[in-house]
Structure formats: structure tokens, C-alpha cells
Amino acid sequence: MKTRILDPNRREVLAGLGASLGATAAGLMAGGAGPLVTAQILLQARPATLALRPGQPATPIWELAAASHTRGVRFKRGDRCEVVFRNDLPVPLAPAWYGLNGAAVADPYQGRAPAAPGTTETSIISISSAGTLLADFRLFEDGLKQPARPLPIVAEETNRVAVDRDEVLLIEEWRLRPDGTALPPGLDPKDTTRLSTINGQTSFELSATAGERLRLRFINGSQRSVLAIKLENHEVQVMALDGQPAEPFPARNGALVLAPGARADAFVDAAASAAFLLHDGKEARQVGSLKVSGKLERAPLSPPQPLPSNDLPEKLDLRGALRFDVALGAPEAGWVRPANFSTASAPTFRARTGRTVVLALKNPGPVATVFHLHGHHFRLLDKLDDGWKPYWLDTLAVEPGQTQRIAFAATSPGRWLIESVVTDWAAPRLVRWYAVE
Numbered sequence: 001m002k003t004r005i006l007d008p009n010r011r012e013v014l015a016g017l018g019a020s021l022g023a024t025a026a027g028l029m030a031g032g033a034g035p036l037v038t039a040q041i042l043l044q045a046r047p048a049t050l051a052l053r054p055g056q057p058a059t060p061i062w063e064l065a066a067a068s069h070t071r072g073v074r075f076k077r078g079d080r081c082e083v084v085f086r087n088d089l090p091v092p093l094a095p096a097w098y099g100l101n102g103a104a105v106a107d108p109y110q111g112r113a114p115a116a117p118g119t120t121e122t123s124i125i126s127i128s129s130a131g132t133l134l135a136d137f138r139l140f141e142d143g144l145k146q147p148a149r150p151l152p153i154v155a156e157e158t159n160r161v162a163v164d165r166d167e168v169l170l171i172e173e174w175r176l177r178p179d180g181t182a183l184p185p186g187l188d189p190k191d192t193t194r195l196s197t198i199n200g201q202t203s204f205e206l207s208a209t210a211g212e213r214l215r216l217r218f219i220n221g222s223q224r225s226v227l228a229i230k231l232e233n234h235e236v237q238v239m240a241l242d243g244q245p246a247e248p249f250p251a252r253n254g255a256l257v258l259a260p261g262a263r264a265d266a267f268v269d270a271a272a273s274a275a276f277l278l279h280d281g282k283e284a285r286q287v288g289s290l291k292v293s294g295k296l297e298r299a300p301l302s303p304p305q306p307l308p309s310n311d312l313p314e315k316l317d318l319r320g321a322l323r324f325d326v327a328l329g330a331p332e333a334g335w336v337r338p339a340n341f342s343t344a345s346a347p348t349f350r351a352r353t354g355r356t357v358v359l360a361l362k363n364p365g366p367v368a369t370v371f372h373l374h375g376h377h378f379r380l381l382d383k384l385d386d387g388w389k390p391y392w393l394d395t396l397a398v399e400p401g402q403t404q405r406i407a408f409a410a411t412s413p414g415r416w417l418i419e420s421v422v423t424d425w426a427a428p429r430l431v432r433w434y435a436v437e
Contacts (some may be wrong), residue, residue, distance in 0.1 A: 036077075040084070042086065045137060052174060073154065074156055076130060077158050083122065085120065085124055089114040091144065093114050093137045095136065097153075099242060132243050142339045142428075149389065165212060165213075169218050175189045178191065183425075185223040210293065213296060215265060216265070220262050226258070228255045229277070231274050238256070241265075242393045243263055246389065252389040259370045312409075327364055328364070335430040345433050362403045366400050375412050376410065377408065381406060400417065416435075
């Protein structure tokens, strides 16, 4: 393993990024004795290819992969995990973890520079919550030469959940040039063709037996588009959003609407073969299918019980909350590209540990904008600000000209990033930071 001495100024610039990069950039534990490691993972940023054009050469891409987990990355709630990150790409990178609770990071402001090309770094993270997570290096997209695939990560509940199958469905979008190469986000997609995949396949197929209860973990791994995914002729029961349990409710018309980076766990009782339809706001198209074999030989299953709680607060003190207005993407508000980020900039807001924070997220632009909060999950407030939706989120799309109010309990001390990105392929990703003290 190569050891690097960081330039102090560079450390300061990247420290805020590190605060939200979870494992590698922020979660390095200080020396000394600690709880035993119960899980290990080798993450590798590497070049790869993907078969996106039938009968044509595979398309070069970059990806974050888990070399030792051929059937997907799965941990248990409560695991203390040793993460070894190897950067085999020609630009400095670090994996960002989406959905990992801030409390899992021992020292959230222990910032380090991203791993240089050809280096390996080791860190420790604690998996304090069960849920569907996502790891990738989208925060470094200014330097990416190829579009990058994220890595789904499942943190399983301590006790088994009553389902027959548990499957991850990673939805991604691509922009293909006429020569078959793929365009990274943040660039003008002129003269490109849009393509969507599930689990890297242009025609995904999931097999099941009639009567099986499936837990489908849908992830919008696209970089810019809000997508709606629907399984025809099935009731889709939403059980969790963005890695946190929800009060079970049926998806409207069987469709799940997901912002980039958002996740939804749904229970589906397999009844008959059906199509997976993906709607991008303009048209619906089939991107896969559920193939159901056999005949239903058991009585219909009872309605699912809620997933076990991850111990987020049951109540939020809205009357005594700190309130801040946040204009998404407005340059005058201090939003910058991650490459230009510095903790010397003014924070979006500061809050004391234990306070409830209410943010009024305003989208002044003409296109929907996606907001992501690192370090905490939030409640989406009702329009009258007198209650909240029965689920937690860490990602939210705000329509043009609209304001959405969210609330969270500031339980994780540190400096954390917030992200803002317009749902336009050519738009840059922007960041700011906030402090919990």
C-alpha cells in the first residue's frame, strides 16, 4: 500500500468532500483498539466494458466494483467493515456512499484526499442501519473520461425478512455517440442516442415462481433523469425509500418514481409474467420482464408487515426548528463544482446537535433539480408544514419554480455536503456544505 503525505491546502479543500464520502475519504478510524471487524470488502475503481449495442463491440466505461463479491455486496446491520479501495483509473477518486447514516462515521471531518491513480487505501465503516445503499464516485465526475457505473450495496436486517427472493434492480441511462462510445454526464449530449439498462442489460429478465413474494430493490443509478419504473399487472407495495423503512403503501398505478440516486424497496407477489416499463417523462418503453413459471399453489399472502425500524426519531420538533431557505443551484448562493469546493466557503447553515432543521428548498430554474443531503435522512413536510409524509428520504427532485420543505434531526456532528444537479445531461453537479456542531 502506498502512503501519501498530503499538501495541507489540498487537505482543506477536500476535507468537506471527505466529510460526505463516508468510508474511504471520511471514515478512517484513528489508531488504537476498537470493536472487531466483522466484514471485509475490496472496492476497485477500474475500466470495464458493457454490451449496449447488440452485435456491436462492447462500450468502454468505468465502474466501481467489488472484486470479492460476485453475487452482489451484502452486509448485516451492525457490521463493522474493513474497506480496501484500489484506484486503477487515471484520475484521483474516492467512493461516495449514499444512504450510509452519518452516525456510522467515527470522525466525519477527518478528511483525506482521494486515492491517487494506482494506490490502495484502507478504512473502517460501521453499518448502523439496514437498507439499500449506493456507492460510486459521481462527486468526481468533472475528471471522468468515461461514464461510470455505481455499486449497489445491501445492508440486511438483523433478522430475516419474510420474502422468498431479494433482488437488486439497478436502472441506468447512457448517451451513446454514433461511434458507439458513451458520453459522460456534464457534457452536451448532442448527436447521442439515449439508452436505458437494468443491471447492465438492455433486455433484463427476472425469473420467479408463481406465488413467490419478491423484495425488489429498485435503484435509479442514472446521473440526471427522474424515472418511473412499473411492473405491469402487479401491485407494488413500497416498503422502504432511500434505505429507510416506510409505512407500507401501494405504488400509485404500480409505478415507482425515482430521482437520480434514489432507492425504493418494494414487495411484489409474483402472479404472472409481466413487463418492466420505464418512463422517462416522454415515453414508456419496455426494459425487461418478469417471467413467472408454475401455477399458484398456495393461498394469497397476507399484507406485508413494516420492515424493522432503523431507530430514526419518531417525532420532529417543528415548532422549535431552525429554518433556512436554500436556493438550489443558484451561483450567488455559493454552489460550486466539487473540484472547486473548499470548506473556507460559507456554510449553507449551522445547527447544534439535537436540533430539528427545516429547509425550504427552492428551485428557481426552468428544469427540475435534484437535491441530496449527506449525513442525515429527512422527512418531506406537508404543504401546510403541519406534518410529514410517512417515510424518510435523502434525495428529492424539486420541480421548476417550486418550493419543497424538508425536516431532519441534526444527530450527526460534522461538516456534510449537500448536492444540487439539474435534470439535464449537460448540467454540472454542484455542492455546498452544512455544519452540525
